[in-house]
Amino acid sequence: MSQKNKYAQAPNKLSVALIVNGTAQQLIVAPWTTLLDALRDHLGLTGTKKGCDHGQCGACTVLVDGRRVNSCLSLVVMRSGAEVTTIEGLATRDNLHPLQQAFIDHDAFQCGYCTPGQICSAAGLIAEGKAKSDDEIRELMSGNLCRCAAYPNIVAAIKQAMTVMAGKS
């Protein structure tokens, strides 16, 4: 034991296993590590964004076991065994996800910083199956801020993707 340990120290690291974009990952992280930082700093998946780290902006939205969550509000050690999908895991090798294509088609972003969170959130929204009207989409996408203010285009993009995805299933 070093002299240092008499004083305030970082907590001991833990091991956590989870599946990210279909790949099994084993991480050794301090328990205070958020899912967001685990993705960005430990796994190099920087597509998931940090806009506030407080659950206020939605930029960090990812899918955990198919549900949308703010990854900044989730400690990675609490997600042991979970299946996480990030923006990097939405497209197949040859094709963009219908939401990704719709966001491009409708210019549903400018700077692009909120975009991965918007797209993951929209994927969660569609899976929830609650939003039917424009108003419902707006309401249920309001946890994802966009300072460039692409909101109407985001709604249009989600509607396009809903149609495309309904046609496929």
Add this chain to the structure above:
Amino acid sequence: MTPYIGTAISRIDGHAKVTGGAKYAAEFNVPGLVHAFVVVSAITKGSIARIDASEALRVEGVVDVLTHENRPRMADTDDAYKDDVAPDGTPYRPLYDSKIMFSGQPVALVLAEEWEIARFAASLVHVKYEQEAHLTDLYCQREVAFALPEPAKPRGDAAKAFAAADVRHQGEYYVPIEHHNPMELYASTVTWDGGGKLTVYDKTQGVQNVQRYVCSIFGMKPDDVRVMSPYVGGAFGSGLRPQYQVVLAVLAARALERPVRLVLTRQQMYSLGYRPAMIQRIELGASAGGTLDTVTHEAITVTSQYEDFFRNETTWSGLLYRSANAKYTHKLTRLDLPTSCDMRGPSATTGVYALESAMDELAVALRLDPLELRLRCYSDRDQNNGDLPFSSKNLLECYRQGAEIFGWAKRNREPRSMRDGSELVGWGMATGVWEALQVPITVRIVLTANGHAEVACATSDIGTGTYTIMAQVAADALGLPLDNISIKLGDSTLPQSPVEGGSWIAASVSNGIVTTCNAIREELLVLAKNLPGSPLANATRDEVTLLDGRLVNRRDASRALSIAEVMRVSGVDRIAQEKSTSFANDGKHAHNTHSALFAEVKIDEQLGVIRVTRVVSAVAAGRILNPKTAHSQVMGGVVWGIGVALHEETLIDHRFGRVMNANIAEYHIPVNADIQDIKVIFVEEQDNIVNRLGVKGLGEIGLVGVAAAIANAIYHATGKRVRDLPITIDKLQR
């Protein structure tokens, strides 16, 4: 081939942005990275008496704690800290000495192997302060505000004309401090490249500004610092000046000789620049017939104790409407805050809000339709500047098309006269105006024999669509398919560009590209003429154009050669040209963009809840390079206007001099559910004077005037005039 210019092309960087491939400043993960966390001042004014970092230093994984006492050397002159767009004064020097000038000022930088450890250790740095009394309230200081030089020459005798006017209106309007709040957190990643060389990935609107600034503070050679910002997660003016995190990240990298990343927290970003709070007073005097006799516009704004930042809020009033008499006054207060700065549509967002609210009140006093009043006061000259005509001004068409699409003719002029169930309905309108600015810029193009071209310029794309419009213009001017063009920007080693702001980059860089493409074409023509039996042997340079991969004689399209063929036969595999473009002002024209805004609000009569249900924005801004990205820019501006009108306000507890709502939940910005129907129209506006392509820029005009249109609609709905923004429910119920 149909031209790309004017076509609604999807963003060429769209794929990178929707797949997570686009990398922003905090996302360059390099081995051995040290994570930094800032400790900020708990007081607003005074000095640091003592810093005790011993507890923090004992945490395993902490590498060092830098303070003003132990930091490496930094420049000690004010000039060294003046960036390209610094206002007059003594720029703030991060971690320089013990002096505290604003709440949230950095006092220590914790460096650790992991970000969480740095953040934790930051909580263990103990700082003792000598506190001094501070002042942060504009209203307490308005009497001691000092006058700035006259914003523009007055004309006539405004006071006398006001006294004599048939109909008068005067009012005082308030706009609070607002913060930009781009979604991306301010961040810098500095890589230590060996030999003392650094690469800095920075969140900025001007890589070369940051590069010069870093070099001058640290006494580094230009070749030793490369600043990159391939993607910027919004900035809206906050990235025009280098922010303190870049200084601290470079300082730490030099101290440790290791790569360092510093990301500010959302809360810490409230100690960067902001839109200054502003008290404005307007006096309008009109004839009974509804023409303006006189305009007086006074503004008092806010800056820090150490730099005098201000823009010209007041003169828009004497520009937008014809008036024989006009007078402008601008005063500044120095408060214990960071220096204010440009924020989207600086000066016009606030100045035109006040003017257009006052015009609405004048229309009420005159019992005139507010649109009719604008038409009667219409000005086709810039009276502030020698009565110059405009290079183009199609504002009348904005009014006409905007009103028609909105259905303005069906408006009942009486307040509280329109309703929809339990909601009061209000219709308001306003005018917007901005400058069509342009700046000297340099563009390099390399054309290769396989028909590809790389276009390079050190400008930025902060979400504005610069990548895309650059590719469109180059594709047209070189006669190549869009996919054959690659764009390089956001790198300080590329050809010169000023900071991206003021809506000037689209016009500047697009014309810059044309200049360089012309040089490429001329070089091709020289090669072509030398080919044996060349069909272009006698062609002059003005006769030849580049089209569909060929060099073509405009007069006789049968006289043409393929570009690839010319290069191959000449034995040339690349043609590189780098040209600068500057924009001579003929001194005979004013250059402005304009807009007409029409807004509908619905207000619950019992609860006072305000919804903006419809906005029509009709914009005259010269040639539109890309209707798709242009639409997004203006639509974004309209949403910002809704924020200015209804949501945004940085609240300071003046007892502590500290921002109370320093987070993105309590600093309200519009969310998806706040936004309903927004229609954007671009009216035809040919401008052969402003620049070769007739482009005038769009970043700001979309916002200007929107807040006034909404405030005016709220008056129309309720009969209540709220003159301080944002218009919240409590103010309506008072």
